[in-house]
Amino acid sequence: MGVAAAKEIQVLARLIRESARTLALTGAGISTASGIPDFRSRGVGRWEKVDPMEVSSVQAFQRDPAAFWRYNLKWWLEFADAEPNPAHHVLATLERRKLLQGVITQNVDGLHVRAGSQTWEVHGHLRTCRCLGCGGRYEFTFLVEQFQAGKNPPRCPCGALLRPDVVLFGDMLGDAFEQAVQVLHGCPLLIVVGSSLQVYPVAALPRLARRLVIINRDPTPWDDQAALILRGDIVQVFEKLAAELGFSD
Structure with missing residues (x-):
């Protein structure tokens, strides 16, 4: 140094x-x-490659929740194996x-x-998710297991969509x-x-x-x-x- x-x-x-x-x-x-990976560093940042409003916003989730999860869950799951x-x-x-x-x-x-x-x-964080219908809260793994079993978009037992407890663009x-x-x-x-x-x-x-x-x-x-x-x-x-x-x- x-x-x-x-x-x-x-x-x-x-x-x-x-x-x-x-x-x-x-x-x-x-x-x-x-x-x-980070988001905004020159040449390597995630948001240099894609517009976050198109893939990681409230509007993107509302427009096409299945596409939202296909893009975001892949890199969010990288966090699960990360250590401090x-x-x-x-x-x-x-x-x-x-x-x-x-x-x-x-x-x-x-x-x-x-x-x-x-x-x-x-x-926010990725430990939990919540239902947009009944307001129920679940461990994030509940959502992940649905996605990995081929159920996209993941849903609450009440039938409504689940969303992550993170702040999306537009939130x-x-x-x-x-x-x-x-x-x-x-x-x-x-x-x-x-x-x-x-x-x-x-x-x-x-x-x-x-x-x-x-x-x-x-x-x-x-x-x-x-x-x-x-x-x-x-x-x-x-x-x-x-x-x-x-x-x-």
């Missing part, structure tokens, strides 16, 4: 130690080391050591929850986002990790914090507001941060 990056790690560790309260805001970039990587685990350790209050995440992969972090999943954000706004308001330090900060309203959250650190491969619209920017590999950044703070898990 070089000498300059090492100095940046020292600054980051100092900012965390001195902050009365710190939160993290994470995006897809933190999970790429777990084998989950060292960056997820270091964030959870920071929380256990009272250096981090919790993680606000745009990710639906559930890896922060599995790593042990207190997590506000503002775009309103739910309670987790409102909770994140409340917990973040006036926060002394926000560490943004692996987010392009391009998807609103989540991209506006940094304005609620007093000080901002950005750890991301590519530039973001908030870079000129950040007290510190780290461009290194995210896992390496957190491994070196853990060493600087005196722990390695």
